[in-house]
Amino acid sequence: MxxxxxxxxxxxxxxxxxxxxxxxxxxxxxxxxxxxxxxxxxxxxxxxxxxxxxxxxxxxxxxxxxxxxxxxxxxxxxxxxxxxxxxxxxxxxxxxxxxxxxxxxxxxxxxxxxxxxxxxxxxGARFMKLLLVIDDQPIPVPDGFDVIDIADYGVTPDVNDPRVLDQISNLLLGADRVVVSSAVERRESWSLYLKGIGCNGELLVPELHSIGQLHASDGSSLVGIPVSTGPLDIRSRILKRAFDLCLTVPAIIALTPLLLIIAFAVKVSSPGPILFRQVRMGRGNRLFHVYKFRSMRTEATDDAGSRSASRDDNRITAVGRFIRKTSMDELPQLFNVLEGDMSLVGPRPHALGSLAGDELFWRIDQRYWQRHAIKPGITGLAQVRGFRGATDHRNDLMQRLQADLEYVSNWSLVGDVTILLRTFLVVVHKNAY
Known part of the structure; x- marks a missing residue:
């Protein structure tokens, strides 16, 4: 960059x-x-x-x-x-x-x-960070490539374990091109994983080389089958980040009196911290802490997020019920945007224990991981379409996932502006409780 x-x-x-x-x-x-x-x-x-x-x-x-x-x-x-x-x-x-x-x-x-x-x-090769990942399928390392043998770290790509995906994502962080050499039975898992981290990812399929000569776009001798590309190029990332900062910094300054009032109300309404910090899945399937104003009694807080809030949820405080209804509990996420973990607009980050019915989100549809190819957002396409609140049924997750994947595939700055404007129409929502 x-x-x-x-x-x-x-x-x-x-x-x-x-x-x-x-x-x-x-x-x-x-x-x-x-x-x-x-x-x-x-x-x-x-x-x-x-x-x-x-x-x-x-x-x-x-x-x-x-x-x-x-x-x-x-x-x-x-x-x-x-x-x-x-x-x-x-x-x-x-x-x-x-x-x-x-x-x-x-x-x-x-x-x-x-x-x-x-x-x-x-x-030369230092201009782009080229990374070869060895997963139980060693090959000679060509010039210009860094190499990671994931066996050295005791991990194997498992799309059913978000903490393993986070660990692998941090190992691959910063790579411009990732080429994976793995056993045949794990190629599908790697394909799903590479799509989720939003990089230029390739899988080595040696048997295809006998069919025809393949050439790498960067001139290297290592050629794989492309399975993923980042959804946003450098121009789009700069535009999106600049847009976030141009709105977030003034918003934090303007909303400071309101933030202080809410913080005071949360503090005096029930014992415990003002902010609720929860581990959620972010861009590239890397974990981060999301900030919210605490809206539940401390002893009843669900850190894993496996229980969705309901209309008559006795865990929610009186102040918490109001700020959840008006979405003001989400305002501290402006600081997540400032730190770069989130964007103003993007797929909403979910807690690791989030359930659709009695199944974890990613077990419903493995395309779930692909929504993390872009930064999570305070609001998103799914939210302005009304897909928010409790996920009591499988279809509740599928509707959100479809909207999130549509957003990732069709991102534009105009789209972000439109979603932000539409968000003001759904700040108070019948499913927000």
Whole structure:
């Protein structure tokens, strides 16, 4: 990610320097048209991001040059059209604008060619973290790969044990590409697991190599069958995180008086801590602690979450019943978002003991783990569709799971904004108790 952010800064610098040189050409001195730069830079950055100029292919190959020049051309056309539409076109210095665009284009090409060369000859395999996972099927380790033999850690992928999945996820944390060499009977488990952690995951299937020659996209000699890709690329992750922080920080500041009032009410209503912390499954099937205002009597708290709250639940305090009904018990999760464990929008994180009827959630449908390929959210598509409250029946879980998988597959920033707006309509809900 650091390289992508640096490339973004280099591109912006190329535009600024390009227009500075254009000022020398037009006016004989280093001057900048602030209006032109303030308009062009954000347009260029947005279009470049959506064009994939800050992705693996966009940084390590000449395809990135094509993408960034296309973005520059579109940004310039849009900028000129807007200036014409608001009747500022006569004030444009054609020499300055065209010189600025031309010099910036040259600088973009030059600095990207230099970066490609630097990555290929200096960073090499270190640019991407390549990881080979050995699960009882040893093979020679190719150059550029780190290797983990999970037998050394005493674990085996078990999709029925969330704590094992958490342990394996932490072993694989930070890998850009994961290739697994396992026995045939465990390939299905690994496939389910890799889909859940949201990485570029592959399974080695040696018998397929006799059918035809396979090639890895990163040029390595180790080639597997792709079974998973991360649902969000670098651009999408940056946009989603920036969106979260831009809303969360002001929200925490604005809601501080309300948070203090609720905290005081919880404290005086019954003995015990103000916050309830519970282990839940997060992104990549890694465990984290979710924060909520305590709404139940301390001695009746269900840490595993195996018993859903009911309408006449005697565990809930008087204050707890009100804050649960209005969803205000969820407000401390804004700090989960600030810490990066959660997002404002995403699949709701579930407790490890959550039951649909008398079965654990993940035993209902093994696609359950795939919902964790993205950060969990304070609200989500399932919640705005009304799928919340107790899960007394198998179908209660299936409705939520289907909505969560739909969200993961079709994520967009516009979708997040829509879900947040729709959330305000269901804050008070008949199933919230």
């Amino acid at each position: 650091t390289v992508y952010l640096l490339q973004m800064l280099f591109d912006l610098a190329a535009l600024i320097v390009g227009f500075g040189i254009a000022g020398l050409i037009r006016h004989g001195m280093l001057v900048f048209d602030a209006t032109a730069l303030q308009s062009l830079l954000p347009i260029f950055l947005v279009i470049s991001s959506y064009a994939g100029a800050y992705s693996y292919e966009g940084v390590v190959s000449r395809e990135g040059i094509h993408r960034v020049l296309t973005a520059l051309a579109i940004a310039f056309a849009f900028y000129a059209l807007v200036r014409f539409a608001i009747k500022e076109a006569p004030t444009l210095s054609r020499t300055y604008i065209f010189a600025g665009i031309g010099v910036a284009a040259v600088l973009l090409v030059v600095q990207r060619l230099l970066l490609i060369r630097f990555i290929r000859f200096r960073l």
